[in-house]
Amino acid sequence: MSDLATIDVYFSVHGFQEEDVRGKTVVIIDVLRASSSMIQALHNGANKVIPVGDLAAAGRIAQTMEAGDFLLCGEKDGIKIEGYHLGNSPLEYTEERVKGKTLIFNTTNGTKAIKKAALAKQIYIGTFLNMSSIVHMIQQCSDQVVLICSGWRGKQSLEDTLCAGTILDALGAGNQPQILKDGAKIAFALFQQYGDSVMDTIFHSDHANRLKDLVSEDDISFCSKLNTHHILPVMKDGIITFNHD
Secondary structure, eight states, rough: OOTTTOOEEOSSSSSSOOOOGGTTTEEEEOOHHHHHHHHEEEEEEEHEEEEEEEEEHHHHHHHOOOOGGGGEEEETTTETTTOOOOOOOOGOOOOOHTTEEEEEEEEESSSHHHHTTTSSSSEEOOOGHHHHHHHHHHTTTTEEEEEEEOOOTBBBOOHHHHHHHHHHHHHHTSSOOTTTHHHHHHHHHHHHHHHHGHHHHHTSHHHHHTTTSHHHHHHHHTTTOOOOOEEEEEEEEEEEEEEEO
């Protein structure tokens, strides 16, 4: 990164305003589970992902497409939306289901954060699964970088903030980078506290506890894995595709 560049972290979709990210490079983090599901879908051959902010927007886009070309995907409060093809479990996004498809994605937290960050210069999708690809991108980036934790209903979530801290630790090779703003320093401090037990920490987070009666524990385990997918999802003109790292 340039010596002039800085890194900041916002802790929820309500923790920033649209103008805060204008002209900056943004990474959207939603560990449980939108970022993880999108990365898995693209890894398994999905053509593209179109994030939307609500049911109405998803419906409008679906009406413009041939029935066999798209899948409606997402959840509300952790539960698959009625009438949708897929929910928000990354384990649903198998090659057999998604290869060659356009996914219209609507979730409680992650896609709303993506839409709110629309004024950013560039938007990437990151989580533990593709952390090395995100770190490599930031190392090559001369812009100001913002890691946006999607959180849950406008509140901070432990797993997203821990993911941001893990990215920052990798950037500093175990030391706190000198270019961190206050939000990023908080995320880095959280990693120092919990970085040695990421999966266990996520399993005991509030969001995992909310999901435990709705989804398999395999979802939580999958989303906690580190560097399993070497892809870099990027959004252009409202559509997310990916580059190989």
